[in-house]
Amino acid sequence: MDFGLSEDQLLLEDTVRKFLAEQVPIERVRELRERDCPYDPEVWAALAELGVAGILVPEAQGGSGLALLDAALVAESLARAATPAPFLATAIMAPVALKAVGGGDAEAWMSAIAGGELVVGVAATELFSVREDAGVRLSGGKLAGKAMMALDAHGAGLLLVAVDPTTLAAVKTDAPGVAIERLKTLDATRCTAEVVFDGAAPEVVFEGAGEAIRRMLEAGRIALAADTLGCCESMVEQAVAYSKERKQFERVIGSFQAVKHMCSEMIAEVEPARSLLWYSAHSFDAMPDEAPLMACHALAHLSEIGREIASVSTQVHGGIGWTDEQNLHFWFKRIATARHLLGGPEFLRNRAAELQGFAPAA
Amino acid sequence: MDLEIDARYDAFRKEVQGFLAEHRPAGPGGGKEERVAWLTKLIEHGYWARTIPEAYGGFGAEPDLLETVIMDEEFNKVGVPRGMMAQGPSMLVPTLLAHGTEEQKQRYIAPTMRSEIMWCQGYSEPGSGSDLASLQTAAREDGDDFLINGQKIWTSSADISQMCFILVRTEPDAKKHDGISYVLLPMDTPGIEVQSLRTMSGSIGENSFNQVFFTDVRVPRSNVVGQRGEGWKIANTTLKHERSALNANAEGTWIRLARLMEKETVGGVSLMKSPVYRDRLMRLQARALSMKHHGMRMLTANLKGESPGVAGLIVKLQNCQLNFDMAALAIDVMGELGALYDHTKYERGHGYWQAHSIFSLGLIIGGGTAQIQKNIIAERGLGMPREPKPAKA
Ligand SMILES: Cc1cc2nc3c(=O)[nH]c(=O)nc-3n(C[C@H](O)[C@H](O)[C@H](O)COP(=O)(O)OP(=O)(O)OC[C@H]3O[C@@H](n4cnc5c(N)ncnc54)[C@H](O)[C@@H]3O)c2cc1C
Numbered sequence: 057m058d059f060g061l062s063e064d065q066l067l068l069e070d071t072v073r074k075f076l077a078e079q080v081p082i083e084r085v086r087e088l089r090e091r092d093c094p095y096d097p098e099v100w101a102a103l104a105e106l107g108v109a110g111i112l113v114p115e116a117q118g119g120s121g122l123a124l125l126d127a128a129l130v131a132e133s134l135a136r137a138a139t140p141a142p143f144l145a146t147a148i149m150a151p152v153a154l155k156a157v158g159g160g161d162a163e164a165w166m167s168a169i170a171g172g173e174l175v176v177g178v179a180a181t182e183l184f185s186v187r188e189d190a191g192v193r194l195s196g197g198k199l200a201g202k203a204m205m206a207l208d209a210h211g212a213g214l215l216l217v218a219v220d221p222t223t224l225a226a227v228k229t230d231a232p233g234v235a236i237e238r239l240k241t242l243d244a245t246r247c248t249a250e251v252v253f254d255g256a257a258p259e260v261v262f263e264g265a266g267e268a269i270r271r272m273l274e275a276g277r278i279a280l281a282a283d284t285l286g287c288c289e290s291m292v293e294q295a296v297a298y299s300k301e302r303k304q305f306e307r308v309i310g311s312f313q314a315v316k317h318m319c320s321e322m323i324a325e326v327e328p329a330r331s332l333l334w335y336s337a338h339s340f341d342a343m344p345d346e347a348p349l350m351a352c353h354a355l356a357h358l359s360e361i362g363r364e365i366a367s368v369s370t371q372v373h374g375g376i377g378w379t380d381e382q383n384l385h386f387w388f389k390r391i392a393t394a395r396h397l398l399g400g401p402e403f404l405r406n407r408a409a410e411l412q413g414f415a416p417a418a
Numbered sequence: 419m420d421l422e423i424d425a426r427y428d429a430f431r432k433e434v435q436g437f438l439a440e441h442r443p444a445g446p447g448g449g450k451e452e453r454v455a456w457l458t459k460l461i462e463h464g465y466w467a468r469t470i471p472e473a474y475g476g477f478g479a480e481p482d483l484l485e486t487v488i489m490d491e492e493f494n495k496v497g498v499p500r501g502m503m504a505q506g507p508s509m510l511v512p513t514l515l516a517h518g519t520e521e522q523k524q525r526y527i528a529p530t531m532r533s534e535i536m537w538c539q540g541y542s543e544p545g546s547g548s549d550l551a552s553l554q555t556a557a558r559e560d561g562d563d564f565l566i567n568g569q570k571i572w573t574s575s576a577d578i579s580q581m582c583f584i585l586v587r588t589e590p591d592a593k594k595h596d597g598i599s600y601v602l603l604p605m606d607t608p609g610i611e612v613q614s615l616r617t618m619s620g621s622i623g624e625n626s627f628n629q630v631f632f633t634d635v636r637v638p639r640s641n642v643v644g645q646r647g648e649g650w651k652i653a654n655t656t657l658k659h660e661r662s663a664l665n666a667n668a669e670g671t672w673i674r675l676a677r678l679m680e681k682e683t684v685g686g687v688s689l690m691k692s693p694v695y696r697d698r699l700m701r702l703q704a705r706a707l708s709m710k711h712h713g714m715r716m717l718t719a720n721l722k723g724e725s726p727g728v729a730g731l732i733v734k735l736q737n738c739q740l741n742f743d744m745a746a747l748a749i750d751v752m753g754e755l756g757a758l759y760d761h762t763k764y765e766r767g768h769g770y771w772q773a774h775s776i777f778s779l780g781l782i783i784g785g786g787t788a789q790i791q792k793n794i795i796a797e798r799g800l801g802m803p804r805e806p807k808p809a810k811a
Binding site: 058059060061062065125296299300307308310311313315316317319320321323324325327328329331332334335342343350353354356360402405409414415 | 419420421422482483484487676680690691693696697699700701703704705707708709711712714715717718719728729732735736789791792793795796797799800801802803804805806
């Protein structure tokens with residue numbers, strides 16, 4: 057019995073963090089945000105070589121075959137560095153779904169993911185939130201309709217489309233009848249898109265894929281929660297560091313009790329949230345019955361504390377915190393955007409209530 | 419991360435369930451004899467004083483995280499407290515185990531765990547609360563004894579305790595933190611006068627709050643724990659235990675809250691059907707689960723002898739506020755009836771939640787206020803600079 061990280065996990069975290077510090081410093085992120093899609097193929101290829109792209113892909117398909125907790129640590133590290141990368145859909149959600157459905161195509165795609173050759177987008181928003189008449193239909197073997205806020209879809213080679221809660225279609229992005237348009241988010245390090253299908257022919261349609269879709273969403277929610285945790289950590293660290301340097305009234309502002317209490321309150325939220333996240337990620341592999349509930353709670357809770365920490369850590373910086381130059385906004389915006397991607401807190405808490413029989417199932 | 423529950427633990431869980439099924443009706447009763455009998459039975463089975471050496475009246479098991487978790491879960495399920503939350507077991511005993519003489523351990527630990535001896539904590543004084551190290555109650559050497567003079571206040575349970583662990587100034591010429599000793603004092607010693615204070619909880623909740631006056635109270639010098647003048651250091655171990663003991667069972671309280679929400683109705687409809695209240699309940703569940711798993715993380719660190727760092731310093735602050743917030747929702751769920759008090763007709767659960775609310779507020783203040791916790795978190799946990807001392811006039 058041991059509630060904590062293993063040596064291997066600490067090493068993985070350390071390796072990824074060192075790589076990102078060297079290869080994707082914040083100046084590089086500033087350059088990348090100007091691109092049409094901020095994901096840098098070179099960085100992604102290098103991350104693939106480190107084993108990041110294939111972290112959840114089975115060893116038989118050239119991946120590392122690790123657990124979601126390991127992947128969550130990577131998500132957290134990527135967020136700490138504000139790295140733009142198609143990690144969420146390509147390295148987390150797609151492999152979880154493809155492993156669950158299985159078969160030759162799925163295996164081939166997983167190999168390509170692990171090799172860094174294939175970026176996979178995931179379109180699943182309409183499963184839990186339909187706006188702007190979005191929704192994808194499958195009729196006569198062809199896809200029609202539109203999907204909103206498809207994750208990592210811009211620049212992807214393959215899309216996994218949740219047509220309904222039990223049907224998952226895999227379609228190539230260059231197939232006729234697929235149009236992808238980036239929807240810019242507040243967070244310039246993330247790439248979400250609208251996908252319009254007009255008679256596109258999927259490569260494969262996985263029927264009876266309810267379990268695969270459910271697991272894919274759970275893993276995505278936990279990884280996104282880890283992303284927000286990484287942002288929170290970084291913001292608190294920056295606030296504390298700044299408070300030890302900046303002087304007003306002839307003393308460093310970190311010696312003012314009001315500033316101390318802001319920082320204490322933030323860290324007092326971060327640390328238990330980390331414990332919640334570790335448990336949630338661990339449950340995904342070790343106690344899958346608990347994972348649906350834990351995924352909802354982890355993401356909802358981190359979204360809530362994230363919003364507060366984003367605001368307070370910026371306030372600790374005063375005016376400079378509000379500038380583009382200070383960089384703090386990269387994390388502020390990453391937190392603010394993550395909150396909306398796989399179900400907001402209110403939706404997730406209602407889902408948590410449903411899962412426990414407290415609310416009538418939708 | 420290894421939370422695997424192997425067969426040995428299945429068996430252990432069954433054993434705990436079996437025990438509870440058999441003994442639950444005899445759960446902690448009201449009177450002292452029933453309480454002692456119940457705790458004695460818990461110790462016999464290893465559900466209380468589990469890791470305290472047998473030589474001192476414990477069960478003598480090796481610390482085991484999962485066993486602790488299973489016991490807490492099973493006791494929670496049936497709503498029976500696992501042992502007794504009191505200052506003796508949670509603060510004095512760990513201090514004696516770390517700093518006590520063999521004789522002190524032999525004499526006090528076993529009866530304290532069985533609650534035959536009740537302890538009160540004599541720290542705060544009228545002029546020394548948050549700034550505890552400024553305390554003035556003096557112990558003057560007189561032969562083999564000390565003579566204690568002064569006053570303590572906010573002393574919980576002083577009126578029903580047989581013993582007091584008290585901080586007194588034994589070295590008046592030493593610096594503030596170096597002149598204090600930690601002393602074990604029988605409450606029936608002549609010269610001690612206890613005056614009870616009425617608390618804001620009124621008749622509900624059995625909160626005993628007192629002030630204690632000391633006039634030439636004679637206590638042997640051998641009753642000092644650790645070295646003379648080291649009381650501050652030793653008290654800090656005690657406070658650390660107090661704060662981790664306040665890692666109260668948030669999950670158990672949450673379960674109780676969820677049950678209340680299912681049962682309470684307005685217009686015949688369960689409050690659990692209200693999306694507004696349900697959302698608050700779910701938000702609290704995430705916090706309660708965070709603190710539960712955080713507790714497991716802290717326990718792991720403790721068992722490995724690692725310092726949990728800042729992650730450990732935040733526990734008291736977060737748990738106390740969480741408990742207060744859970745009570746607040748419970749009372750809101752009762753609607754108009756949430757205003758009822760003092761065992762009035764229609765009051766829910768004998769006023770449990772009203773008492774819990776007021777008690778939680780007390781815990782936010784007691785054992786180091788929330789503001790003091792935040793100072794500690796910032797200064798010791800985050801390395802932020804201390805407040806500059808005001809220039810001497
Ligand atoms: C329910 C309960 C049980 C208790 N049981 C016991 C007991 O058994 N034995 C015992 O010895 N004592 C006990 N106490 C006393 C408790 O430890 C003190 O009340 C507490 O430490 C605060 O001290 P004080 O009351 O003197 O308040 P003060 O220290 O006067 O504090 C008043 C306010 O000022 C703030 N403040 C003070 N200093 C600072 C600072 N440096 N920075 C920021 N804010 C500051 C505090 O946070 C608080 O808000 C108990 C208290 C309660 C409420």
